[in-house]
Amino acid sequence: DAKTTQPNSMESNEEEPVHLPCNHSTISGTDYIHWYRQLPSQGPEYVIHGLTSNVNNRMASLAIAEDRKSSTLILHRATLRDAAVYYCILIRTGNQFYFGTGTSLTVIP
Amino acid sequence: EAGVTQSPTHLIKTRGQQATLRCSPISGHTSVYWYQQALGLGLQFLLWYDEGEERNRGNFPPRFSGRQFPNYSSELNVNALELEDSALYLCASSLRVAGAGSPLHFGNGTRLTVT
Numbered sequence: 001d002a003k004t005t006q007p008n009s010m011e012s013n014e015e016e017p018v019h020l021p022c023n024h025s026t027i028s029g030t031d032y033i034h035w036y037r038q039l040p041s042q043g044p045e046y047v048i049h050g051l052t053s054n055v056n057n058r059m060a061s062l063a064i065a066e067d068r069k070s071s072t073l074i075l076h077r078a079t080l081r082d083a084a085v086y087y088c089i090l091i092r093t094g095n096q097f098y099f100g101t102g103t104s105l106t107v108i109p
Numbered sequence: 110e111a112g113v114t115q116s117p118t119h120l121i122k123t124r125g126q127q128a129t130l131r132c133s134p135i136s137g138h139t140s141v142y143w144y145q146q147a148l149g150l151g152l153q154f155l156l157w158y159d160e161g162e163e164r165n166r167g168n169f170p171p172r173f174s175g176r177q178f179p180n181y182s183s184e185l186n187v188n189a190l191e192l193e194d195s196a197l198y199l200c201a202s203s204l205r206v207a208g209a210g211s212p213l214h215f216g217n218g219t220r221l222t223v224t
Contacts, residue, residue, distance in 0.1 A: 034213075036212075036213070042217050043113075043199050043201070043215030043216050043217045043218050044152070044199070044201075044213070044215045045215070046212035046213065046214065087151070087152075097142065097154070097201075097213055098154055099144070099151050099152035100151055101150065101151035
């Protein structure tokens, strides 16, 4: 199964943009890129997903490299409620979702 | 729309006992996934059920088993509990075409403690 690589932790100041990177050099043409986040004592929450083009929703933006070997989750203005572990995963149709250990984001007031 | 619900919230068992965890997916979702999350670690894939059938399982011993009922709810059974089975067990559901873009929706998990 396709694997992803993320930094273990990142910090951001409140109200500043945050760019969370993810490398997925073994991605195949049919793999979707999904991002989830997990707040303490909760199950993971869907954030955004994409295939080839950049995507925007009310929570975040997803920037996908032209060769699709990397992607970046962008939080436009970090708030304290955005402090969580962020998971980047690749999904193939009909396959299960494998989560890595993610990036722990700390937001500094 | 009700989200994914899991019961019980907390479960305390002793070593050697059996534990049963339950999950109700979002209405209309036919796929159910189970994950184990040990303290401080990432999510480890356990089982995937779709339309009542086990479609895939992760690298866990056979004492981890489950089933999916006709109403698409699911049960995870862990036999002969060991101390290292203590973890948060998460259930997620998705539309059957999950993977073609459909996201996973998670419950808040069952915290299993084995003493």
